[in-house]
Amino acid sequence: MTLTQQAPAPHIHPRAESPQTADQAVLIVHGRDRTGIVAAISAVLGRHGANIVSLDQYSDNPHGGAFFQRTVFGRADLKAALPAIEADLRAELAGGFELEYTLRDLSAPKRVAIFASKTDHCLLDLLWRHRRGELPINIAMVISNHAHSADEVRSFGIPFFHVPSQGADKSAAEAQHLQLLTGNVDFIVLARYMQILSADFIERVGVPIINIHHSFLPAFIGADPYAKAAHRGVKLVGATAHYVTEDLDEGPIIEQDVVRVNHAHTVAELRRRGADVERDVLSRAVLWHAEDRVIRHGNHTIVFQ
Amino acid sequence: MTLTQQAPAPHIHPRAESPQTADQAVLIVHGRDRTGIVAAISAVLGRHGANIVSLDQYSDNPHGGAFFQRTVFGRADLKAALPAIEADLRAELAGGFELEYTLRDLSAPKRVAIFASKTDHCLLDLLWRHRRGELPINIAMVISNHAHSADEVRSFGIPFFHVPSQGADKSAAEAQHLQLLTGNVDFIVLARYMQILSADFIERVGVPIINIHHSFLPAFIGADPYAKAAHRGVKLVGATAHYVTEDLDEGPIIEQDVVRVNHAHTVAELRRRGADVERDVLSRAVLWHAEDRVIRHGNHTIVFQ
Amino acid sequence: MTLTQQAPAPHIHPRAESPQTADQAVLIVHGRDRTGIVAAISAVLGRHGANIVSLDQYSDNPHGGAFFQRTVFGRADLKAALPAIEADLRAELAGGFELEYTLRDLSAPKRVAIFASKTDHCLLDLLWRHRRGELPINIAMVISNHAHSADEVRSFGIPFFHVPSQGADKSAAEAQHLQLLTGNVDFIVLARYMQILSADFIERVGVPIINIHHSFLPAFIGADPYAKAAHRGVKLVGATAHYVTEDLDEGPIIEQDVVRVNHAHTVAELRRRGADVERDVLSRAVLWHAEDRVIRHGNHTIVFQ
Amino acid sequence: MTLTQQAPAPHIHPRAESPQTADQAVLIVHGRDRTGIVAAISAVLGRHGANIVSLDQYSDNPHGGAFFQRTVFGRADLKAALPAIEADLRAELAGGFELEYTLRDLSAPKRVAIFASKTDHCLLDLLWRHRRGELPINIAMVISNHAHSADEVRSFGIPFFHVPSQGADKSAAEAQHLQLLTGNVDFIVLARYMQILSADFIERVGVPIINIHHSFLPAFIGADPYAKAAHRGVKLVGATAHYVTEDLDEGPIIEQDVVRVNHAHTVAELRRRGADVERDVLSRAVLWHAEDRVIRHGNHTIVFQ
Structure with missing residues (x-):
């Protein structure tokens, strides 16, 4: 059964140039x-x-x-x-x-801390996009276990904290992290942060943590996955943005994407192309989280795009 | 201001294997x-x-x-x-x-007529997908201006009507179309139907008509667009599914996609790859229309995927 | 140092409509x-x-x-x-x-046997592309462990052989396969053939075997991977075409692709979309193998597209 | 006829980490x-x-x-x-x-001048990829008709020249451009440079010029194409990198790509996503040109990837 009631066609309003979030x-x-x-x-x-x-x-x-x-x-x-x-x-x-x-x-953007290490492509991409007005977030601070990005980050007007984190015992570094973060941020982004967070830290910090991770079909476990991927001759390299849980790299997936590669690409080129996907996927995950478009449920997510 | 009220976490139900549309x-x-x-x-x-x-x-x-x-x-x-x-x-x-x-x-699928000409990749793809249970539609008939697909279509258990349509005057053919269609179908799919429909026919048939059209960046106007695209050296060929309006190929877009090509591809290969995109894009447009996911508004569409 | 010698600009020949392979x-x-x-x-x-x-x-x-x-x-x-x-x-x-x-x-196309089981989307896609002239192969036979595709396959003018293969011992079935295949084919395509081939068979048949396999980022091991993928909330499902080696699903990759999915897709819909990617990826792998564009080397491939 | 001569399988050398271009x-x-x-x-x-x-x-x-x-x-x-x-x-x-x-x-990278205007996403992406070692080019200078990027460009150690270009008569600006460029660069990249180059300039500067341009299926001519694309409800927005010829935006295409959009995206969001594609497509075109992978022929290109 199909029933249709006609009404005057609505006047076509042009789509607003930007969402009005003030009220x-x-x-x-x-x-x-x-x-x-x-x-x-x-x-x-x-x-x-x-x-x-x-x-x-x-x-x-x-x-x-x-x-x-x-x-x-x-x-x-x-x-x-x-x-x-x-x-x-x-x-x-x-x-x-x-x-x-x-x-x-919505008039108060979420406050975020970005964690980074030496590799800075994801960090810089987020800083740029933020400066261009693409990300409705308030970047409260950047925390890195390397000092070398300090000047660059501060040139964006954002505080940079260098917290070294060497050796197996991360408790001193994590204590410093908690001191910096507690009460100051609504979520954390790991922008190629190469240190493992302890389960204790994840629980105590109490805010969602988004990570970006390379991905392949099939997956390659362990060290140097790009070399393994080259050896197997994969034709796609990808990246996955996910929430961090105690099970490293097993948390609910927010977004994924891939890019095409071929046999002539060196391992360095695979990494380079992988880096392009990583920054795109991470920026989409951050945007959607910032706009409350992602709902966690069990080990997966509902994403309302 | 963020206010959160906790409630017992809901039990996780597995996603249903197939949507229950009976009631x-x-x-x-x-x-x-x-x-x-x-x-x-x-x-x-x-x-x-x-x-x-x-x-x-x-x-x-x-x-x-x-x-x-x-x-x-x-x-x-x-x-x-x-x-x-x-x-x-x-x-x-x-x-x-x-x-x-x-x-x-939703227990009564929409009834559709598929119009085809000589090129049958879109027609066959729809028939297959329907047989595999992918499309919640009732294919009432196939109408073609060429007889050669008759046996193949009928082997799917679907009526086939051959309505020749030569010369500039389409009125006899369109009269026959109206006789076959009126009261029998809820929408029409032009699956590479190479005849132009008159504005009079579009108005009198009174149901939505979906067309599939090759697309390039940039567009190439007129005859033999694939040859023009090859000459310009395009790196992508695509397809657009849209509702038919009086302005040929200018109606509201339902879906689009592209596939990568390169300089070594012959014009025949461009057409072949274009055909793959055409059938994928058309099948998605038909599925979404069949599920009432597409709302026309002015000259564009809202698609709730 | 850049040295340039000018020569008369060559006359621009249009790209040939189809490759001339006669000589x-x-x-x-x-x-x-x-x-x-x-x-x-x-x-x-x-x-x-x-x-x-x-x-x-x-x-x-x-x-x-x-x-x-x-x-x-x-x-x-x-x-x-x-x-x-x-x-x-x-x-x-x-x-x-x-x-x-x-x-x-090149005037003598490679002879191929297609193995299939119940699921026929890959089989039909190959038959239909072959009929449209897209695949320069000679389909010598279709072998299936189910009889239900017999009429459809034979309607394409291609011999169909039903070789049941139940139970753990495949030796009787494989003996029949070898009898049908030996001397008659240049390669084999497993078009969603759901039986495992023994190492002995792979060695004795002596021709390359191409398989198509679903793929995810990350991979999901074991039974019902689409259900596992839905549970983890993957955003992409994909397929990998590879040569068969003794290590099941670990052979050199020929081609891969993915399609986007979301949280609202049921497991059935993930399978449906996965099937679309499977047929596209398999047909590209078969085409490239048929044109000698794929060279195996160690556990990867060089693909000259 | 297939003839095969066996030879000792070559030892598998790992793919070099980076191409050795010194000799x-x-x-x-x-x-x-x-x-x-x-x-x-x-x-x-x-x-x-x-x-x-x-x-x-x-x-x-x-x-x-x-x-x-x-x-x-x-x-x-x-x-x-x-x-x-x-x-x-x-x-x-x-x-x-x-x-x-x-x-x-190959030990002497090509020298390039980047032209930019107010919109800096393509400019910054090239500077940053260059700093990461992704582009084998020597950026000799950045020329802009706006002064506001001067500090940022110079922080990368690259000369910045502000050459205003207002009004219809570009001859003064172009004379200045020629003075800066002649003998100093091997090619020019227009990184969202919003001024039209005269045919006379193109001829006198005598080096290839690469431009990046938004692209849609179908194309939208004239001002504010993103608004027109939103009005038509396109589902893909794209970008095309091409060589500049006298026919504006009609020169040989080097690379193209697209990104998916939907009805809920504002015009601003279409521009934002278009910008992502623009920077990716332009950086690939620059890389391939820098490595002499692109050969112009008539109005198209041969790209050896």
């Missing part, structure tokens, strides 16, 4: 699916005169599976109205729903 | 944006005990721009409940909103 | 690199009045590394001249060079 | 195809004890079409031997062949 907030709701969640949330927003700018919803199984909703909404004087909206949402969702939610004023 | 419907709503549309629709669905399976919403400008929403919902005994849901939606949306909507029971 | 041969030379190989080969061809149509050469290390050359050449009455050319090459290369070579008349 | 030269030969060119060139190189590192050859029609060959060769004390090799080549090729050639010592 907008993003609401993420995530939990067990059941009838009525979308209606309940929409009703709350409607009661407060908020207009829904975009809404993405996904359910992995409508019969009691997991429910995910990202809603961007706006209204005049949003900042003043947010506490009442939040209280209303809390009351509405607390009732019968098993849901967790996050509500964030 | 599901899709609702497309499209019109002028204003506060409260999502809430109003959700409330109607909630009142009828329907569960929202997926919801995509997009507004091209929250301040009075155009509003688009695709909602898939389900409930037991959907078929029996649909008329009441529809009446309720009509009443709710008629009030203050300038909206048009389409409501469709 | 052409392909020569593959492969061995230890040293000074003078290209010159020696060119001199032989020149003495026999052969014109070089295309020449690709690659050395993985000019100081005693491995040398690879693919040369397509033509002359009138090629067939009559080939034995003398071959004798001359043998004499020239036998001298001081450590090289092996293959010389093949 | 290597590149020879480009281009002209009318006829029998014996490859042999003649190889013989000359062999007489001088030069080893061929890589050889790519292409003929667009073996029966008197156009012939293209790129050869990289090496020997000890190359610099001292080059004049004799060149004299020998000249004598050999002058005879009966209608060919032009270019011979270049």
Whole structure:
């Protein structure tokens, strides 16, 4: 059965040149699916005169599976109205729903710390993109276990902290990291940071950590994967951006991409092309995380692009 | 301000192996944006005990721009409940909103006629994919101005009609087309159909028509574009699937893709690779149209993937 | 130092519509690199009045590394001249060079057997590309452990042999395979053939075997990799075409590609999209092998596209 | 007929980590195809004890079409031997062949001037790739009609010249350009330089000029193409790098690529993603030109990757 009701065609408004985020907030709701969640949330927003700018919803199984909703909404004087909206949402969702939610004023960009080591292509790409206005983030600091990028980072007006981290015992370095980070950042980006973070650090720092990692089909385990990939003659090299969990390089994937290579490429050229993919994939992951487009669920992610 | 309320983590349900469409419907709503549309629709669905399976919403400008929403919902005994849901939606949306909507029971696939000519790669690809269960469509008939595919099409159990169409005057052929099509199909796919459809036919047939067209960067106008592309040395050849309007090949774009070529490829090889892209792009456009994922708006489309 | 000598600009010949292979041969030379190989080969061809149509050469290390050359050449009455050319090459290369070579008349396409099981997307794609004239091969037979594709295959005019292969002991089936294949084919394509070939069979059949395999970043080992990939939330699914060696799925890679997926895709949809990549990648691998564009070397390949 | 002669399998040398260019030269030969060119060139190189590192050859029609060959060769004390090799080549090729050639010592990178305007993403990407050792070029200077990048460019140790260019009459600016460039550069890169170069300038400067240009399927002519592309709802935005000729944006294409976009992207986001493709495509075009991998022929290019 198809039923169609005609209405006057809407006037075509040109797409806005840039999203107006001054009076907008993003609401993420995530939990067990059941009838009525979308209606309940929409009703709350409607009661407060908020207009829904975009809404993405996904359910992995409508019969009691997991429910995910990202809603961007706006209204005049949003900042003043947010506490009442939040209280209303809390009351509405607390009732019968098993849901967790996050509500964030989009006028305040997330604060990030970038960790880097010697290889600086991902670090510089993020600094550039930020300066060009591509990334709605506030880069609070860059932390590196090498000092050589200090001048370059500071020329972007961003604090640089050199925290050496040699030997197996990372506790001194991690203590210094925690001192610098605690209360100052909303997430961390490992931009080719070549040191392993301890499970204790990951737990204590308490904010999401995004890592970028080379990827191949098939995977090559252990040291010097590009040399192994060249030896096997792979035709694609790639990169994966993922959240860091205790299981190194096994966390939920945010984004992936590949680039074509051939037999004539040296190992150095594979690395070079891999680096291009790494910076592109990492910048997309950072953008989507900054815009609350990524929801973690079990060991995978829902990405509302 | 970030406010987070914790809730018990939902049990992780595996993603369903295939979408359950037996008791599901899709609702497309499209019109002028204003506060409260999502809430109003959700409330109607909630009142009828329907569960929202997926919801995509997009507004091209929250301040009075155009509003688009695709909602898939389900409930037991959907078929029996649909008329009441529809009446309720009509009443709710008629009030203050300038909206048009389409409501469709997903258990009844859309009926399609495929038009083809001599080149059969797009036609065969659609027939195969349909046989493999990839396309939720009901292929009502194949119409061709060449007879040579008749046996092959009929071996798929699909009616084949040969309607010759020579000379400038297409009125006899189009009259025959209208006789075959009227009341029998919900949309038409031009699978490399090499005849021009008259504006009169497009209007009288009254259903959406999807076409597939080669594409280059830059475009090459006129006859033998692949030879021109080879002469200019393009490095990519592509294809565009779009809705047919009176302006030939200028209608709203549904999907595009490209494939890499090089100087050593002959014109025949460019065509061959172009054909691969054509069939992939056309099959995606047909799938998305069949699932009501494409909303036309002015001269472009909103595609909820 | 840059030295340029001007010459009359050559008249621009349009690229030939299709390669003229009636009087052409392909020569593959492969061995230890040293000074003078290209010159020696060119001199032989020149003495026999052969014109070089295309020449690709690659050395993985000019100081005693491995040398690879693919040369397509033509002359009138090629067939009559080939034995003398071959004798001359043998004499020239036998001298001081450590090289092996293959010389093949391009007017005689390679003969291939396609192995298939229940899943037929790769099989049908090859049959259909062959019918469209895209693949310069002679499909001698299709062998399957399921009977259900028999009519379809035979409708293409190609012999179909049903060789059941149940249980752990494949020796009876493999004996039948060898009887069908020996002397009749130049290579074998496993088009989603779901049976494992024994090392003994691979050795006794004595011709190259090409397999197609799903691929992910990262790889997922064992049963039901698409379900594992969905659980991890991969954003790309891919396929790898490779030569079969004793180490299952570890042989030299010929070609790879990927397609983008997202969180909303069911496991069935991942398989469907994976199938699209599989057929594209396999058809490219078969084409390149048929044209002698792929040279195996250790565990990787040189592909002259 | 297939004849195979077995030889001892060559020892597998690992691929060199980076190409050894200290004692290597590149020879480009281009002209009318006829029998014996490859042999003649190889013989000359062999007489001088030069080893061929890589050889790519292409003929667009073996029966008197156009012939293209790129050869990289090496020997000890190359610099001292080059004049004799060149004299020998000249004598050999002058005879009966209608060919032009270019011979270049690879130890001396090409000198380039980069032209830029306000938008600096392509400029910065080239400077930064150069610093990372990815581009074998010598950046002699950056010329801009805006002063604002001066400090940033000079921080890379590269001279920056501000040459204003307002109004329709570019003759004063172009005179200054010629003064700066003449004798100092081997090619020019327009890295989003937004001024039109006169035909007179192009002729007088006498070196190849590479430009980067946004590209769409279909093309959008005139001002603000990204807005037009958004209005038409394109699903891909791309970029084309080409040689500059008198016909603006119509010169031979070197490289192209695209990136996927969707209906939710603002015009600003289309530009941002287009910028990513532009810098990638331009850097590949510059690399290939710097390595003499691109041969212009009529209005297209042969690219030996």
